[in-house]
Amino acid sequence: MRDKITKRKVDALKPNPAKDEYLWDTEAKGFGLRVKPSGARSFVLSYYAPGLHQTRRRLTIGVFGPLTVDEARKKALELLARIADGEDPAMMAADDRRAIRDETVAVLFPAYLQDGIDLRRPGTLANYEILGRLHILPALGHLPVARVTSKDVTDLHRSMRANPTNANRVVQLLKAFFYWLERQEVFRGENPARRTERYPEKVRERFLTVQETARLGEALRTAETEGLEPAPQHRKPTSGKRVHNAGMFAAESRRPANPSAVSALRLLILSGWREKEALTLRWDAVNFETSTATLEDTKAGRSVRSLSAAALELITAQPRLEGSAFVFPGKISGKPLQEIQRLWYAVRHAARLDDVRLHDLRHSVASTAAAQGHSLFLIGKLLGHKDLRSTARYAHLADDARKAMADSVAGAIGDALSALPSALVGPDSENDTNSARRLRRV
CATH class of the missing domain: 1.10.150 (DNA polymerase; domain 1)
Incomplete structure (x- = not known):
């Protein structure tokens, strides 16, 4: 049926219980009204797909009621203009529905x-x-x-x-x-995460003192000789049936720790390496002649690390397990040690250092190096940092060391400035006197 679509004609069109009924507009080609057997009325647009003249598309424009006839006809004309420019609105709507689903x-x-x-x-x-x-x-x-x-x-x-x-x-x-x-050409438009303002992050600075390091060493020695109780958060709850004799087996729970785990923990304390870097250290990565270790897979990529005499001695002392390529072998044949966290929790608890994280050992090595006056460049090389920005957090410690040196040097010079020449005794005193005589002659 074809006629100019008006509100009166829309209201007059009766539904067919057997099928959809259509009224096609005579003013906008392809614009029509569809009446469902239920009586629901909606505006549609029928058109041939651009470039596919044998393929007809049908697109729903909107529901009658919320959308008036004039508004629907205007939308239909806008869609026809897009189709004339080569767009396919029905296919685009199908793509949008697929995107919502898939x-x-x-x-x-x-x-x-x-x-x-x-x-x-x-x-x-x-x-x-x-x-x-x-x-x-x-x-x-x-x-x-x-x-x-x-x-x-x-x-x-x-x-x-x-x-x-x-x-x-x-x-x-x-x-x-x-x-x-x-x-991947799946998303278009502005990145929705680009404008979110980040929270300020507090950089944690926890360094071990000499006394704390000594307590840590004592706890490690106890762990490898007598064993340590698990840290409180890692103790298994006592069964209700055996609460009355729970203390009978306390001694059995203290067994000497895995020697490989103790040694790996010592290497972290000495070197400042990351946990996985130490646990996955291979024998073929260690060059005993140059005192270096070449780590192929680190956070910063391939990294060549200098080994201190103490670290090299510790590595040399490790037994070589047949069939294992790793300095610290695990329980599974051919695999490295998987974790030392439980040992670390027990050791730090015994040393009364429950606030210290395993990663803080790395910070402690860096802080010790900075306090001794070593440059940030060398500290970065020691820790395997990819760029100097990662090492910059220790700059204030290096500044402290430089200030201490400046105070010491200026103090010595200041003492010389305030002292009487006759009070200065040393190998340069005679030279200083001769220099003064030459100046007077000039």
Whole structure:
């Protein structure tokens, strides 16, 4: 049926219980009204796909009621103009529906992690997976990536304000994720994580004193000879059936620690290496002639580290286990030691250092080097930093060492300035007198 569509004609058109009824407009080609058997009325546009003259598309413009006849006709004319320019609105709408169904954060985030296997270190990817599983997917997983807004990201960031560091890492990860989507041509527009303001992060500075290091050494010696009780947070709860004799087995729980684990912990204290760098150290990476170790896979890439005499002596003392390429072998044949965290918790508790993290041992090595006046460049090389910015956090310690040197030098010169020449006794006194005589003759 064809006629000019008006409100009166729309109201007059009766539904057919057996099929949809259509009224096609005589003013806008392809513009029509569809009446469902239920009586629901909506405006549609029928057209041939650009370049495909045998393929007819049908697109719903809107529902009658919220949309008037004149408003619907105006939208139809706008769509016809786009079609004349080569666009295919029905196909674009289908793509949008597919994106809502198939291109959600939950679907594409695992693909982003998979794509990074050859580009990022396993530890980095593992951290990304944890942040995604615990924070990103529960909050944004149901959303199509095209519909994630800056407000969504900011709301997630604010919900994590109790842990500002993790909150900032989530925003950084989302920003990288959406840039990846843009490169895959899945996402267009402004990155929704770009405008989120990060929380200020407090840089932790915890360095061991000489006395604290001594307590740590004492606890290590006890761990390897007698054994240590597990730290409180790692003790297994006593069974209710054996509460009455729980103390009978206390002595059995104290066994000498794994010698490899104790040695690996000592190497961390001496070298300032990262935990995985020490645990995965291979024998073929150690050059005993040059006192260096070449670490192929570190956070900063390939890294050549100088080994102190104490560290080299410790490595040399490790027994070589047949079939293992690692200096600190694990319980599984051919594998390195997997972790030393439980030992570390027990040792630090015995040393009354429960606030010290394993990573703080690295800071302690750097602070000792800075306090001795070594340059930030050399400290960075010692720790395996990729650039000087990572080492810059120790700049104030190096400044303290330089100030102490300046005070010492200026103090000695000041003492000489204030002293009488006759009071100066030393090998240069006679030379100074001769110099003074020559000056007077001149």
